[in-house]
Amino acid sequence: MATGRNHRPATTRSRGIPEATVARLPLYLRALTALSERSVPTVSSEELAAAAGVNSAKLRKDFSYLGSYGTRGVGYDVEYLVYQISRELGLTQDWPVVIVGIGNLGAALANYGGFASRGFRVAALIDADPSLTGRLVAGIEVQHTDGLEQIIDESGVSIGVIATPAGSAQQVCDRLVAAGITSILNFAPTVLSVPDGVDVRKVDLSIELQILAFHEQRKAGEEAPEEEETAPPAAPPAAAVSKRPEPGSDGDRPAVMPA
Amino acid sequence: MATGRNHRPATTRSRGIPEATVARLPLYLRALTALSERSVPTVSSEELAAAAGVNSAKLRKDFSYLGSYGTRGVGYDVEYLVYQISRELGLTQDWPVVIVGIGNLGAALANYGGFASRGFRVAALIDADPSLTGRLVAGIEVQHTDGLEQIIDESGVSIGVIATPAGSAQQVCDRLVAAGITSILNFAPTVLSVPDGVDVRKVDLSIELQILAFHEQRKAGEEAPEEEETAPPAAPPAAAVSKRPEPGSDGDRPAVMPA
DNA sequence: TAGATTGTTAATCGATTAACAATC
DNA sequence: TAGATTGTTAATCGATTAACAATC
Structure with a gap:
């Protein structure tokens, strides 16, 4: 229609x-x-x-x-x-949120005022580290990952925040989704794969900084006549050497990353 | 050129x-x-x-x-x-970064591994709270805001991260820009105004959650025949009442926010 | 050569914006 | 009524994508 x-x-x-x-x-x-x-x-x-x-x-x-x-x-x-x-925006109702991964970032998120201010409520904190279990963060008791499914079930949350290391993010994501979570805010620097119907948004500090660095570099090179790299790169790999179609372009096209 | x-x-x-x-x-x-x-x-x-x-x-x-x-x-x-x-992306060079506002979030950022991993280096931590001055966070001494201009000058940073409360963000931003910073990553929930030539990127947890809530709400209402709000809203303000041009549309258009 | 995969074209889609008729 | 400002149109711009010729 x-x-x-x-x-x-x-x-x-x-x-x-x-x-x-x-x-x-x-x-x-x-x-x-x-x-x-x-x-x-x-x-x-x-x-x-x-x-x-x-x-x-x-x-x-x-x-x-x-x-x-x-x-x-x-x-x-x-x-x-x-x-x-x-x-x-759906803010006339309350959205309970679970935060998984209570490291520096997770704790910061739990304490973040803007969280509660607009309809969002931290319903549970979960971490895989047993030594954190039972500790209070932002007045909320940290629970162990083992009980993740039950916690989600009981608290009725539909939004999950992942603040774990990159290595565990996909696994946590899978469990959250299996437990019924349909919206995920991902702070771990990984691409998460989720089934259809699950929304993922990501917040990636490192990506933001890299985008800034790109523009910053452009600014720096804008006036300067040449923006040559300082460290001369090592020899290019075979595949790279083989495709040099145009002449006179060697000077500023270093090949391989030093490190 | x-x-x-x-x-x-x-x-x-x-x-x-x-x-x-x-x-x-x-x-x-x-x-x-x-x-x-x-x-x-x-x-x-x-x-x-x-x-x-x-x-x-x-x-x-x-x-x-x-x-x-x-x-x-x-x-x-x-x-x-x-x-x-x-x-x-400009990552073959080192980008010193200053973090202003060493609360929960600022500390989390300072400790964030991904920061250092790709050419970014925390060059200075700055906070307005005198009781934080001299304290070590991620192995770096927190310095007082008073010296901001001098710190920027000496460390030669061009990227600033603002992790202060919203209320001080614009003021901090102005000082950073005046001190020569040309790229800003803003975690404070405010729109920053900056002169031309200064790049600002923002990371806003609350906005991300609200976008998720929007989609979450849609999912919930997808199957249900009607997605009426639970709490009936109060009377609409005068201006709102005056513009109801079309008939038969009252049912799904509540008026004013309860609170 | 035959197979594989890039780099590019062109069609499509979505987002932005100026301009202005509608209308309070 | 005259002035102000919305809501909408239409032009423009930028991003996405399928398709395929170029070429390794």
Whole structure:
């Protein structure tokens, strides 16, 4: 079906919200919450877009997927929009979350205030290290991995956070999924494979830094006439040598990584 | 200068690599490093794509922006490609990093192994809390914010990590930028404003969870015929009431957030 | 040579944005 | 009514992907 509803365009209403839009809704919500706390009654797309750091046309387009929640000539009612976005994101209900891997990072996550603030609640902490079992982190008792399935079952969580080392992440993931978890936030630097129907989002510090390094390098090389590498690389491997189609390109194309 | 090189298609070489491609290079690099550790000599786009969790056509297209580093009928030389991607990302050099805000998260980041592993080095830890000054975290002495400018100057860092509370993030950011930092990784849940030429990437746990919640909610409502909210919302604000153009749509459009 | 696999083309899809009619 | 601002259109841009000629 193409449309299906006659009022609000239904296709774009109860489904079909673009991922890019979904990813921005939390940003809008945060800006709106700040306005709400300052008791600002209404806000224009221009103002809100500035606060969220996006283009105002983009914001209006994003909101158009949710419905017509603004008033022409006036703007958006802050409280009303906070509720609508919260509802769209599923934040009007409580989301119990389990954190697996209570190392430095896991503990930091458990203590993170923003966790609890918006409908998320740390329901359980799990770690494979027996010496951690029973210890309190953020006021919650750490439980041993052995009981993972039962813990998930009893606490009714559907969102799992993986903060284990990379080596155990897939195994933990498999167990979480088998136990009924359908959304995973992965902090371990691994690609997780999951069955259809399970959502995985990843947060990867190392990747973010590498992306920054890429741009940083570009900045540094922008003015400098030449951006030659300092350490001269070793000899290229056979396969690499064999494909040098164009002449005069040897100077700046080192071959193999020093280490 | 715009291009400046004459061999490899210069436009796509020293600039013009799409952001989406740049963001995937670290992923490829990680998969390649794993292969390298297993002493695998060559890999096909199909195999590597599977390991990185992407489409093989996409991978080949990505690599085509870097140059012709493969061999038709054979595949890619693992070591050679590791080096080329490392070089492209700027990882053949060392990137000193300063972390500001040594709370739970900052400490976790300082201790994070993946940090050091790929060319990044924690050069300094900074916190505003005087009681932390001089304390060792991950073997590095925490220094007080007062000396921020001098610390940056002396350590020559160009990448800053902000792990402070949201309230101080912009101020810290401003000081980092003024001190010469041009790349920032922001863990504080705020939109940072920076001058042109400064790159900001953000990692936001709360946003990731909200995106998961959105999809989780959709899954839950998929089978159920109606996905009505449990708590009936209070009366809508005036502005909201005024815009209900279409009839028969009241049922599924509650009005105002309870809290 | 025959088989394999890259690098590239071109079609498709999704996201962004300016512009403006609708309308408060 | 006049001014302001939304919601939507349409143009543009960038990213993805299948397909295949080039070529090892």
